[in-house]
Amino acid sequence: MKGHGLQDLGRLRAELRRAQAEAQAEQARQAAEQARAEAERHLFSRAVGAVQALKRADRAVASRPLPEPIPRQRELDEQAALKAALSDEVDVESLLLTDDGLSFRRPDIGPDVVSKLRRGHWSIQGELDLHGLRRDEAREALAGFIRQAHQHSRRCLRVVHGKGLGSPGREPVLKAKVQRWLAQRQEVIAFAQASGPQGGAGALIVLLGSRRHGAPASPGG
Template identity: 70%
Template sequence: MKMRSLQELGAMRDALARAQREAAEAARRAAEEKARADRERRQFELAVGVVKPLKVAARADLRPEPPAAHPRQKELDEARALAEAMSDEVDVESLLLTDDGLGFRRPGVSLDVLGQLRKGKWSIQDQLDLHGLRRDEAREAVGAFIRGAEQRGLRCLRVIHGKGHGSPGREPVLKAKVHKWLAQRQEVIAFAQAAGPQGGAGAVIVLLAA
């Protein structure tokens, strides 16, 4: 019985030693594999430099972009409405005040406001120069200018129509037409000939509704 126990103990000792040798061999092979991989990586880096992984880019959409929408019909409609709303044939002479200088005011606008316009008391926030424009171009420019100023919340504007020095008969061709156009714009509540420093007879100061 004692001999058998010694044999079993010897077998266990041999098995344990064998397992330790196998574990040591596996660890050695793993270390050698790691060292080999490290050497190869270093050799590669020395040959091509440091390598960074590429970012995965999204797939390119090669379809052509549709052309931007152009509201051509809307522009035509607005131009037509503008031409109809600002006629050259409207008689506004009876609305113009000429007692002490050209002026126009709608009902409810005091003479004091008109007087301040004439004297240049209002601060001009924007201006439009019509020099070099034909009649239709000037009419469209005035309408767009008034509409844009109203959308931006401006109150006091200057429209420069010129004194007519370069016109036949040295008469300001656009002056009377500008007065008619302005009087037909509902945004305009008053206008007056500019004071000398602001353009005199060659310009008109326009007041828009608040």
């Protein structure tokens, strides 16, 4: 009986040691798991450094509509290029002095084209009135008008610059500038002062080249 008691006591002690070892192993495993989880939580902060949480923005959403995406810088660049391209002081050799004022034609355009413009041979397909515009405004308006007309294949146009009756000295200052600006546009192949019914000394009849063929040919007829 005594021998059996000693054997049972030995087995009990062995089981206690095994249970303690398993408990220690479980504690070690849990500690390692906690350390791994803690390391993962701090991985981002160690990578990017110290961070600070953003404050809550408890603000009402503005109902004001967003502005249109207007390319302001491109417009400024185009205006600057326009001012550099259309000079007020350019000396156009092909400007012809006539009894009624200056007319213009490209070297490969016959003189009869100017005569036809004066007589109203072609129908007016578009008109621009520059009354009340300052010099820079008139220059930009004229360039845009010519460009759009050419893109839409409009050939014969009227540009009203006024007779200068309200200018100092009653001189048509804008008229001379418009003539020089037009002569610098590659789309323009000829222009002449309008006849009386078409505006007389206060307007020009402008002829554009053919967009389809890219050659400065006059309209037929």
